[in-house]
Amino acid sequence: MRRIAKGIVVLASTTLALTLAACGGEEKAADEKPKTDPASLKAELTWWDTSDPKNEGPAFQELIAKFNQTYPNVKINYQSVPFGEAQNKFKTAAQAKTGAPDILRAEVAWVPEFASLGHLYALDGSELLADESDFLSTPLSSNKFDGKTYGVPQVTDSLALMYNKELFTKAGIAEAPKTWAELKTTAQTIKQKTGVDGLFVNPAGYFMLPFLYGEGGDLVDTQAKKIVVNSEKNVAGLNVAKDLIASGAAAKPPANDSYGTMMTLFKEKKVAMIINGPWEVSNVKNAPAFGGLENLGVAPVPAGSARAGAPVGGHNYVIWSGMPQEKVDAAVAFVKFMSSAESQAFLAEKLGLLPTRKSAYDVASVKSNPTISAFKPVVEAAVERPWIPEAGQFFGPLDQMATEVLIQGKDPKASLDAVANKYKSEVVTGYGL
Amino acid sequence: MTTVTADPAPAPAPAGRRPKxxxxLRRSWDKHWYAWAMVIPVVVVLAVLIFYPLVxxxxxxxxxxxxxxxxxxICTRSITGSEVCKPNPNRWEFVGLDNYVRVLSGEVGEFWQWTAVTLIWTVACVVFHYGLGLGLAVMLNRPMWGRTLYRILLVLPWxxxxxxxxxxxxxxxxxxFGLANSLLTAVGxxxxxxxxxxxxxxxTAIVTNIWLGVPFMMVALLGGMQTIPAELYEAAEIDGATPWQRFKNITLPGLRPVSMTVILLGTIWTFNMFPIIFLVTEGQPAGESEILVTGAYRAAFEGIRNYSLSSTYGVLILSILLVFSVFYRRMLRKQGEVW
Structure with missing residues (x-):
């Protein structure tokens, strides 16, 4: 008898230890039967929004309130997740099969990656893609992986030349430069006449793409499965960027926090031109010193010897494949509402975000919006990026290359060769050099 | 460990029938069962939290x-209800020493550059931590006006x-926009x-880390100094020892047990100090100020996360620190420390 008691004590202490060491899991219950009537659709959905919580978040919450006027029993748990963390956070949660949001606002490059891991619902055959042809084809293409469509475009964007009209007038410049050579002289004129820096080039991989595209270059050739990042065209493009800084036309960028520096300088009118996207429009508009939207000029990125091209960016709505089947109807209804032409027009008006539906551009308020009309040709000319699961990994090595060339003054060819080797050994191992 | 004898498995049945x-095993169990019951939670927790993840x-x-x-x-669920599962074409497999070869040969990442930066970083930080900590501790170890206030203020960074x-x-x-550059411009x-x-x-990272790490050294050394008997100083003073001689021949030897421990701890902490490099320099320019832990993090956790590569870095970093600790202990033992 005593021995049993001892055994129990040992067993109990073991169990206690195990309980302490184990982590609690979380279960979600959703057992509503979907029906067709909007009011009878009942579910609770979690949405991870990765937009800027201060500038953009409130407009999305307003949209949710509108959605609930039609669907009063679908509760949306709005969660703002920082853009920089969302990708890893979602993957961790989806892998663990618990804690991932039902709906996520995913950056365009994330969708093929998530899809390749089986984390997303394929949306083919649902209401969401019924009017597929209404979406602009380039943003929609980022949702396709292996013949299926995994998301619906929310906004699209691209890089453009944003400039300070007041500084242009002061320097006596009538219109935005159309080529890199014109950009250089414009920037030098501004520096001469007004004393402020003419241009700021952000030394980061994504912001180098207009220079590479301008000479007809690209990162990889997905058709031929070939790494082309170290092509002569890209070297020429980088030399253009390098010369802008070396000649003093552009301010010397810092290696650390250069994006923040660029935006601060632009908002404080200490630099006349930057290359950036529509997501900063609302930020610039609210900057007290800048002078509002009237002072903001937007033009397509200048052209190189081959063309003018900027990368297409943007965000998509995707649905997590771990969401129970019962909630599908509610999730589809929500995404459909959020990506409808009216909602997109609402966001365009509020935030200056660019719609992804052709019909949204016909809405009167969008048509008359000067920022949207300025960005429209930019987006239409945007260059499609390679939509492969590894696409998100291209930018790490490219960022490093941009710092090496633009700040440390290293040889573009050598730096690009290093990038190509890194792509070969770490990113797209199946591709040829 | 003595846990080998702890096996509480039932003793062979015949034993139970021979009460003499x-x-x-049975005797040990009967006598010490309570101790084993107390030890097992710790063993289990260590096994679950340390040994299993390590292995x-x-x-x-x-x-x-x-x-x-x-x-x-990989299963693809369709919104219409169907689900297609395909076997993963490139399922993970055992690759032997491949990861180590790739890391050490420099094919992946910049292992040797990161190691060199890590060494500079660790040595610089620990030297300044210890030196400044010691200096401040000596200054605060004598009666002076506002000593408590100074002590509190100096611990604040911590x-x-x-x-x-x-x-x-x-x-x-x-x-x-930073203060450092405006000060420089102000003085021309x-x-x-x-x-x-x-x-x-x-x-910049070293300066930040020095600021952060000095309080710990100072507090630890101050504690150590207070255990040195005051009579030694009195005797030395009577013998006419200069302050420097007193410091060299009493304070430093008296601090040795504390110093050795805090230097070992400081080295290991600084070696693995992730947030300072990651947040202050971000590895700039172009990854050249990356140390081993931040470099490994970027290599393994950006984009599609590479668990095997991160484990490889983890094992390598652990090995370096293990070798260091072994040598450090041996050195201490030679000098007669019981540590």
Whole structure:
């Protein structure tokens, strides 16, 4: 008898230890039967929004309130997740099969990656893609992986030349430069006449793409499965960027926090031109010193010897494949509402975000919006990026290359060769050099 | 460990029927069962939280496991209700020493460069931590006005969360808007591109870390100094020893047990100090101020996460620190420390 008691004590202490060491899991219950009537659709959905919580978040919450006027029993748990963390956070949660949001606002490059891991619902055959042809084809293409469509475009964007009209007038410049050579002289004129820096080039991989595209270059050739990042065209493009800084036309960028520096300088009118996207429009508009939207000029990125091209960016709505089947109807209804032409027009008006539906551009308020009309040709000319699961990994090595060339003054060819080797050994191992 | 004899498995049945001669195991169990019951929770927790992850990590470093090839099959659910599962074409497998070869040969990442930077970083930080900590401790170890206040103020950096100080220092060194460059311009020196060169970039991180780490050293050494008997100083003074002689021949030897421990701890902490480099320099310029832990993090956790590669780095870093600790202990033992 005593021995049993001892055994129990040992067993109990073991169990206690195990309980302490184990982590609690979380279960979600959703057992509503979907029906067709909007009011009878009942579910609770979690949405991870990765937009800027201060500038953009409130407009999305307003949209949710509108959605609930039609669907009063679908509760949306709005969660703002920082853009920089969302990708890893979602993957961790989806892998663990618990804690991932039902709906996520995913950056365009994330969708093929998530899809390749089986984390997303394929949306083919649902209401969401019924009017597929209404979406602009380039943003929609980022949702396709292996013949299926995994998301619906929310906004699209691209890089453009944003400039300070007041500084242009002061320097006596009538219109935005159309080529890199014109950009250089414009920037030098501004520096001469007004004393402020003419241009700021952000030394980061994504912001180098207009220079590479301008000479007809690209990162990889997905058709031929070939790494082309170290092509002569890209070297020429980088030399253009390098010369802008070396000649003093552009301010010397810092290696650390250069994006923040660029935006601060632009908002404080200490630099006349930057290359950036529509997501900063609302930020610039609210900057007290800048002078509002009237002072903001937007033009397509200048052209190189081959063309003018900027990368297409943007965000998509995707649905997590771990969401129970019962909630599908509610999730589809929500995404459909959020990506409808009216909602997109609402966001365009509020935030200056660019719609992804052709019909949204016909809405009167969008048509008359000067920022949207300025960005429209930019987006239409945007260059499609390679939509492969590894696409998100291209930018790490490219960022490093941009710092090496633009700040440390290293040889573009050598730096690009290093990038190509890194792509070969770490990113797209199946591709040829 | 003596746990080997702890096996509480039932003793052979015949033993139970011979009350005169219980087996050794049984006797031990009868006598010490309570102790084992107390020890087992700790053993279990250690096994679950330390030994299992460690063994698993070492095992993973011999595979090519990543986030993308971890599942046996990839299932695609369709919104219309169907689900297609395909076996994963490149499922992870055992690859032997491949990861180590790739890392050490420099094919993946910059292992040797990161190691060199880590060594500079660790040595510089620990030397300044210890030197400044010792200096402040000596100054505060004598009766003076406002001593408690000084002590509290000097411990303050320690109480600030590391990321807060990291961001503050990062902003001080901001090339356009930072305090450091405005001070330089004020006295007529050209502003410095702090993050444009790996030496100055590393310097910013070292300065931040010194600021953060000195309080710990100071408090530990101050504690050590208070255990040195005051009679020794009195006797030395009577013998006419100069302050420097007193410091060299009484304070330093008296501090040895404390110093050795805090230097070992400081070295290991600094070696693995992730947030300062990650937040202050961000590895700039172009990854040249990366130390081993931050480099490994970027290599393994950006994009599709590479569990096997991160384990490889983990094992390598652990090995370096293990070798260091073994040599350090041996050195101490030679000098007669009982540690």
């Amino acid at each position: 001669q219980p087996s050794r 698993r990590g070492i095992y993973l470093s011999f595979t090519n496991l990543t986030e993308a090839n971890q599942a046996a099959e 109480a600030v969360p590391a990321f807060v100080s990291a961001f503050a220092w990062k902003f001080i060194f901001n090339e356009r 020196i050209d502003p410095v591109d702090w993050f444009g060169d790996w030496r100055t970039s590393l310097l």
